[in-house]
Amino acid sequence: MKIIDAQIHIWTQTVTPPSGLHRKVPKYTAEEALKEMDEAGVDAALIHPPYSWDPDSNAYAVESAKKYPDRFAVMGQFPLDDPESRKRIVGWRNQPGMMGLRWALLYPDQQKALHEGKLDWVWPAAEKEGLPVATMAGLFLPQFRKIAEAHPQLKLIIDHCGLLRLEKDAAAFGKLDELCALARLPNVAVKATGAPGYSTQPYPFRNLHDGLHRIFDAYGPKRFFWGTDITRMPCTWRQCVTMFTEELPWLKGNDLEQVMGRGLCEWIGWNYNFD
Incomplete structure (x- = not known):
């Protein structure tokens, strides 16, 4: 079974310290990630450039996907407050390894722009280009529902x-x-992604299992993607894997294969070789 991580960050410089509980290191390179992936049995990963602390991380992600095409793909981003960004979205997937777009929309100014409608141009533009978009919608589920309903092909x-x-x-x-x-x-x-970080219990974080089961039952195996956000996890990459592959009795067979990578690749259009 191929295992593909739905979210990691890599970076080569920091303007500000990595946010939240992420490793407080000046860089976390593609090669460092690959070493840990090999140790954990992770075949590939989807890079989410941490633009807020490394403005060059999008270019570095693309460079890494070009260098290691069988190991990395990218959910990139560009500055939402830059008028030139409206042009950047056209042909966005022409970049090596580029699958779509991701903004956390975590900070107050981003939240304000979202609720004031200043980001309303993004959704139809991404829909037109066939670009999947990821975001921390748990912060704004009612607004997210409106976006999803208004753009059914996005x-x-x-x-x-x-x-x-x-x-x-x-x-x-x-x-x-x-x-x-x-x-x-x-x-x-x-x-x-990031599930172990929400538990105060030790591995295998059993107090999360029922909640994860409910989400899986709602979305099904083709819309529920395993991943780590490894640089802020309280456990090893291997434990993030085995929490899903060994500790969830309701996740087996073809469903497990979908959750551990196939479903993600189908959703974002990553033509990954599963043979």
Whole structure:
């Protein structure tokens, strides 16, 4: 079974320290990631450039995907407040390894722009270009629903299980009903990334399993993507893998293959060789 991580960050410089619980290191290179991936049995990974702390990370991600085409692809980004960005979205996938777009929309100014409609141009433009878009929609599920309903041909991905970013354990699943209700929209998928970071328990983080099962049941194996966000995980990459491959009795067979990589590749159009 091929295992493909739905989200990692790599970077070569920092203007500001990496955000949140990410490793406080000046760089985390493609080669460092590949070493850890090989040790963990991870075949490939989808890079999300951490633009907020390394403005050159998008170019570095593309360079890495070009250098290691069988190991990396990219969900890139560009500055949303730059008028020139409206031109950049045309032909975006012509870059090596580029699959789509991802903005966390985490910071207050981004949230303000979202709710004021200043980002309304992005969704139809991405829909027209056939670009999947990932975001931390758990921060703004009602607004996210409106976007998904208004653009049914736009493939959207909810980051980090749609959990509440600053909560732990049961509290992290505070919007679980609303998240699962979004599964009725066929253009919405969920990245099951970063799950161990939401638990105060040790591996295998059993207090998360029921919530993950509910999300899986709602979205199904082709819209529920395993991944790590490894540079902020409280456990090893291998443990992130085995939490899903060995500790979830309801995730087996073809469903497991879909969750661990096939579903992601089909959703974003990554023509990965599974043979």
